Amino acid sequence: MALLVHLLACAFGLGSWVAVNGLWVELPLIVNTLxxxxxxxxxxxxxxxxxxxxxxxxxxMHKLCPGRLKETVVIYCILSxxxxxxxxxxxxxxxxxxxxGATRSTAFFAITFFLSLVDCTSSxxxxxxxxxxxxxYITTYYIGEGLxxxxxxxxxxxxxxGIAKCVNSSQTAGNQTDGGLWSSxxxxxPPNFSTEVFFGLLAVMMCISLAAFAALNRLPRIFDLSTEKLVPDAVASVSSGLENPGAEAAGEGARCQGEAAARSEPLSTSPKHSVYQLTFIYFMVVWVNCATNGVLPSVQTYSSKSYGNLAYHLSAALASVAxxxxxTIAMFFQNRSLVFLGVMTALGTGFGSYNMAMAAMSPCPLLQGSVVGEMIIxxxxxxxxxxxxxxxxxxxxxxxxxxxxxxxxxxxxxxxGSLVGSLTMFPLVNVYRLFKSGDFCSTRCPS
Known part of the structure; x- marks a missing residue:
């Protein structure tokens, strides 16, 4: 029975961010159609x-009408x-x-909003x-969230x-362009299976999460959950959890921070930090989330698709896995040194700066057309x-x-940080058109 509960907890966590993560990794195929x-x-x-x-x-709702909104009702609704x-x-x-006067992907945007609504509320x-x-069982749930x-x-x-090839116009049209040069x-x-099948698999994973929650919801009536078995400082209801705006952060950052908080030591035994240290910590929070949730995702297409659709596909999929x-690494190997975290932030910023520079240079980034360039991006x-x-x-x-x-x-x-990054990049990309797109095969870049 314990093994069954572990499996249910893992399957329940699977539905937390699977939909939004699925959208991001499928973008290399979607951007060619929409x-x-x-x-x-x-x-x-x-x-x-x-x-x-x-x-x-x-x-x-919990603030204005305490006790009216039941946690099981909320979870059933968002999973459905x-x-x-x-x-x-x-x-x-x-x-x-x-x-x-312009063609828009209104259906995709509307459905994406509801999927994002589900995932953000799951946090x-x-x-x-x-x-x-x-x-x-909490650790098993976190494994499901990671999955x-x-x-x-x-x-x-x-x-x-992303498997693609450059085709000369002579192979399809049988003629040459003006000037005697072949155009390409x-x-x-075609992928191994379609986008429709991929989204169908996401629906199956959401169904598994819903079924697992329905089973878990009956467990408190079956098992005797004594106070000694519960996590220290456990939150007994969704209301008290929602009183913490820290849980309302968007994306994987919120999930990871909540996971870290649940696994850390009790507050009473924790060291305190000075005002200057806290200022530095909060600066890191704003900066890191601005970069990862707003700035860089907005230009991921421009930074990697110029190297070919395969490079874009791998960068999106492997980044989602990373x-x-x-x-998971941070759960078992924790280093709280502010100097170390500052170095890690600077290192991550360096990688992000390279990605941004390649996006700005699109459609002719560094080392375009070489395997080395694709590997680096x-x-x-x-x-x-x-x-x-x-x-x-x-x-x-x-x-x-x-x-x-x-x-x-x-x-x-x-x-x-997430909001500032998103709102800053949207006009730069869609209004001022500071980033340029181009076809990997037809774009001619100076050597």
Missing amino acids: PEGWDLPSYLTVIIQLANVGPVLVTL IGVISCVLLAFFWDKTTVVA VTFLPFMMQLPAN SGFIPGVVALAQSV HTEYL NPVAC VLSWLFFTGTLSYVKVMVGVILRDQSHSALVWCGAATQV
Whole structure:
């Protein structure tokens, strides 16, 4: 029976961020179809930030009408919305409409908002529910949350998106262009399975999470959960969990920080930090989340797609895998030194700066057309995500040990950084058009 509960806890955690993670790793295929093209990631970052209205509304409900909103009802609702949204996405992701004279992916954006609403709200509902179970099941739940990023990345790699070749116009048109030069274009080979199948797999994973929660919801009536078995400082209800804005942060950063907080030592035994140290810590929180949740995701297409669709595919999929791996490493190998975290932040910023520079140089980045260039951009995205994800976890540990209010402000700083990054990049990408797209085969770059 204990093994069954561990499996259910893992499956329940799977539904936390699997939908949004799935969207990101499938972008290399989606951007070739939807009219927004290379600008699509910048739209997604803003939509995900707007979806934080879900946790805010649930929090206000608990503040204004205490005891009215049951945790089981909230979780059943958001998981059901997640299942329905994934199914709708499989059928309507490529449907477009004309808005203000331009073709827009209205169906994709609307469904993405609801998927983001589900995942953002899960950050403040799933963990408080799991706190009602014995402590040894919490770790298993975190493994499931890690798999919510790992599995979509592995599935996307198995999909083999991004295999392409440059085809001369003579192979298809049988003639030459003016001047006697052959023109060429990119021809993408079909993936091992379609985008519709991928979104269907996301729906299946959401169904597994919903079924696991339905089973777990009956466990408190079956098992005798004594006080001694619960996690220290456990949150008995979703209401008390929602009173902490630190849980309302968007993306994987919020999940990792919550995980770190739950595994850290009791507050009473924790060292205190000076005002200057706390200022530095909060600066890291704002900066890291601004970079990872807003700035760099908006230009990921421009930074890596100029090297070819395969490089873009690998950078998106492996970066998604790097996040849960970094969080898992931080769970077992913790270094709270502010000097070390500052170095890690600078290192991650360096990788991010390289990615941004390649995006600014698009469609002619450094080492374009070489295997070395492709390897560097993929590894740069991998280490950018991994190093800064580790910093997020350790910052969550430090501030949780500082005080409860420190973790509250951590959540606020996380949200501010994410929002500033998203809102800053959106006009730069979509209004001022500072980043240029180009076809890997047809673009002619100076040697």
